[in-house]
Amino acid sequence: MRLDCAIIGGGPAGLNAALVLGRSRRDVILFDHNKPRNAVTHESHGFITRDGIPPRDFRRLAHEDIAKYPSVTIKPDKVTEVESKGEGFQLTTGNGVMYQARTIILAAGLKEALPAVPGIHDYYGKSLFSCPYCDGWELRDKPLVVISEGSNIFHLVKIVYNWSKDMLVCTNGANSLSVEQIGQLRQKGIQINLHRIKALHGENGQLSRIVFANNAAVKRAGGFITPSWDQAVPFGEALGCAMTQAGGFITDDYGRTSVRGVYAAGDSSIIAPAQLIIAAGEGSKAAIGVNTDLTVQDFG
Numbered sequence: 001m002r003l004d005c006a007i008i009g010g011g012p013a014g015l016n017a018a019l020v021l022g023r024s025r026r027d028v029i030l031f032d033h034n035k036p037r038n039a040v041t042h043e044s045h046g047f048i049t050r051d052g053i054p055p056r057d058f059r060r061l062a063h064e065d066i067a068k069y070p071s072v073t074i075k076p077d078k079v080t081e082v083e084s085k086g087e088g089f090q091l092t093t094g095n096g097v098m099y100q101a102r103t104i105i106l107a108a109g110l111k112e113a114l115p116a117v118p119g120i121h122d123y124y125g126k127s128l129f130s131c132p133y134c135d136g137w138e139l140r141d142k143p144l145v146v147i148s149e150g151s152n153i154f155h156l157v158k159i160v161y162n163w164s165k166d167m168l169v170c171t172n173g174a175n176s177l178s179v180e181q182i183g184q185l186r187q188k189g190i191q192i193n194l195h196r197i198k199a200l201h202g203e204n205g206q207l208s209r210i211v212f213a214n215n216a217a218v219k220r221a222g223g224f225i226t227p228s229w230d231q232a233v234p235f236g237e238a239l240g241c242a243m244t245q246a247g248g249f250i251t252d253d254y255g256r257t258s259v260r261g262v263y264a265a266g267d268s269s270i271i272a273p274a275q276l277i278i279a280a281g282e283g284s285k286a287a288i289g290v291n292t293d294l295t296v297q298d299f300g
């Protein structure tokens with residue numbers, strides 16, 4: 001059977017796309033190997049009616065919603081290959097099964113690499129986060145750290161200052177702050193440490209102390225870091241989709257990429273701001289794009 005749409009990725013973007021396409025009576029398979037970017041977190045914030053929801057509960061509720069629509073199947077498989085074939089696409093999964101689809105929605109999100117700090121993974125998603133809008137409220141007025149090796153560190157510090165004035169900025173040995181920026185931060189009473197971080201200390205993911213290469217140690221209760229990231233899957237670029245300078249897919253208001261039949265939604269196209277509710281909204285837009293285009297095409 002040729003599907004109306006194959007959705008790659010079952011985070012909020014792909015799930016909402018599946019919901020809207022199911023309600024549009026479209027034959028859809030959503031492929032998802034359940035490794036979302038926010039898997040490390042215990043709670044997700046900022047989604048109205050779902051503030052504080054554990055990511056696994058969000059997913060369970062979404063699957064329950066989608067189960068009402070019989071033309072949608074969720075397959076817990078990894079897509080390993082996507083090829084343009086005739087008027088549509090051929091997808092291959094990790095177990096070698098092939099599927100044909102008239103359209104695809106790329107909703108596989110991003111993969112992240114954290115700053116090179118020993119033990120940082122133990123704290124990421126528990127007391128160190130990447131997005132103040134997601135987790136700033138829980139860390140408000142606490143002694144915080146901002147760790148970043150990149151040039152956007154100064155901007156991040158300004159934003160985090162909204163939630164706590166007690167801040168330590170760490171470049172982890174990188175030369176990412178100008179003399180002028182250092183002066184501005186000091187004027188605000190923000191501490192700065194330019195040395196490499198030797199170790200993070202704490203329990204159960206709750207940060208308590210940072211030790212630097214020069215053996216200085218500072219107490220901190222949590223903070224923010226800037227990961228670097230890349231597209232989780234190479235399919236869009238391989239199919240020739242045009243990209244933004246930030247590395248996301250260029251899409252129109254209906255999720256259409258520059259390649260006919262290929263739509264994109266969620267973190268993989270917007271990059272920032274990365275939020276569940278924005279990704280879900282993007283999924284809805286792409287689904288409406290898919291259904292509109294197929295309906296107009298078939299109407300003749």
Ligand SMILES: Cc1cc2nc3c(=O)[nH]c(=O)nc-3n(C[C@H](O)[C@H](O)[C@H](O)COP(=O)(O)OP(=O)(O)OC[C@H]3O[C@@H](n4cnc5c(N)ncnc54)[C@H](O)[C@@H]3O)c2cc1C
Pocket residue numbers: 008009010011012013014031032033034035036037038040041043044045046047077078079080107108109110124125129130131134135232233265266267268273274275276277279
């Ligand atoms: C630590 C952390 C905390 C966050 N906290 C919040 C918060 O509190 N509130 C908020 O609004 N946002 C939060 N975010 C951001 C939010 O998680 C993302 O914006 C959102 O998940 C993006 O949704 P998405 O559907 O685009 O991608 P994802 O949620 O990343 O989902 C992509 C899915 O695609 C699947 N996939 C990837 N490749 C393949 C493949 N080849 N085949 C099949 N499936 C594949 C993955 O397994 C995954 O399930 C947080 C992010 C992080 C990293």
